[in-house]
Amino acid sequence: MHILVLGAAGMVGRKLSERLLRDGRLGKTDITAMTLQDVVAPAQPAKTGFPVNTVTCDFAVPGAAEKLVADRPDVIFHLAAIVSGEAELDFDKGYRINLDGTRMLLDAIRLVGGGYKPRIVFTSSIAVFGAPFPEAISDEFFHTPLLSYGTQKAIDELLLADYSRRGFMDGIGIRLPTICIRPGLPNKAASGFFSNILREPLAGKEAVLPVSEDVRHWHATPR
Ligand SMILES: NC(=O)c1ccc[n+]([C@@H]2O[C@H](COP(=O)([O-])OP(=O)(O)OC[C@H]3O[C@@H](n4cnc5c(N)ncnc54)[C@H](O)[C@@H]3O)[C@@H](O)[C@H]2O)c1
Structure with missing residues (x-):
């Protein structure tokens, strides 16, 4: 199994990559190759039992996502994003990376063709919700994001669900709380x-x- 991690130099990306490298497997499947990508150079791990390629690039510029998925990774962890405060301060950057970049990634996967249908794990956020909150948030609770970041994540979730429904990928979004x-x-x-x-x-x-x-x-x- 080939795993691609976007945003691998970030806090969650480093933890996830270390764990995958240590286990050498995801679930019951052995990992045969990993690609660690970030706009900040990801650390090249020492002594691994399989090839680990590090890629430093902005995934949200036209053409970058196509290169990242060209060798058809089986599982893609999409963690690359700019965080809430920055997306609020810089409107263009937030929408370019958190929304346009994600759409370009999903389209790059869709256009690989030949039956390619990877598992894609996307880190969404509880920022898709807005206060006031009920005692427990159920699946029926409305998405009323209060910031551009939450809006971008909410739209990404819809895209992920629709691209999965259309059979282009097997996507799952996880709404992380504050880490x-x-x-x-x-x-x-x-x-x-x-x-x-x-x-x-x-x-x-x-x-x-x-x-x-x-x-x-x-x-x-x-x-
Ligand atoms: N940490 C939290 O509390 C939290 C909460 C909810 C959701 N999330 C989500 O989880 C994911 C990981 O969060 P984190 O805390 O590790 O964030 P982080 O900021 O530590 O890591 C994100 C990484 O994405 C990279 N990145 C940003 N733009 C990029 C681009 N254009 N191309 C390539 N790489 C780019 C950054 O360089 C960074 O290393 C993000 O999607 C974030 O929105 C995090």
């Missing part, structure tokens, strides 16, 4: 302060809580 604690310096995610309020005090630093103390939020933490 804490983000290592390193704060990033441009609007929800970044959820990491800051845990990370900074642990380092003996002061942190600012920019929302009221009764705000409820969803977190997940990688091991």
Whole structure:
């Protein structure tokens, strides 16, 4: 099985790649090759039992996605995105990468032809939802994103569902909650302060809580 990871140099991308490299398998299937892609050069892993190719490129420029899927990876993890705060600050960049890039990727897969139908795992976000929230969010809860980022993810989810329905791919979208604690310096995610309020005090630093103390939020933490 050949696995392609887009956004492999990011926080989730690095965790996922390390785990796949360590296990050497996905589910019950052995991995025979991996391609790690990001606009920031992904680290070239040492000593792997199968070939690992690293690709540094912007997947959202015309022609890039076609090259990435040309050798027909069986499973594609699409994690490449710009985060909520940046997509809000730079409208054009947000729509270009988070929406147009994703559409170009899905079309590149569709146009490979010859019965190619990869599994594609797309990281969506709870940002597709907008407050006020019910006690539990069911499948019937409306998508009312409050930011451009959530709108882009919601549209991507619809595209993924429709391209899967049409038989071009076997897609699944996962709505990640805020992943804490983000290592390193704060990033441009609007929800970044959820990491800051845990990370900074642990380092003996002061942190600012920019929302009221009764705000409820969803977190997940990688091991
Ligand atoms: N971390 C969270 O709390 C969270 C929550 C909900 C959803 N998500 C989603 O999960 C995915 C991974 O999140 P993360 O926390 O690892 O983010 P991250 O910012 O750490 O990683 C995203 C990666 O995508 C890369 N990228 C951005 N634009 C690109 C482009 N045009 N071409 C190639 N690579 C590009 C970045 O360089 C970065 O390495 C994203 O799709 C994000 O929207 C994350």
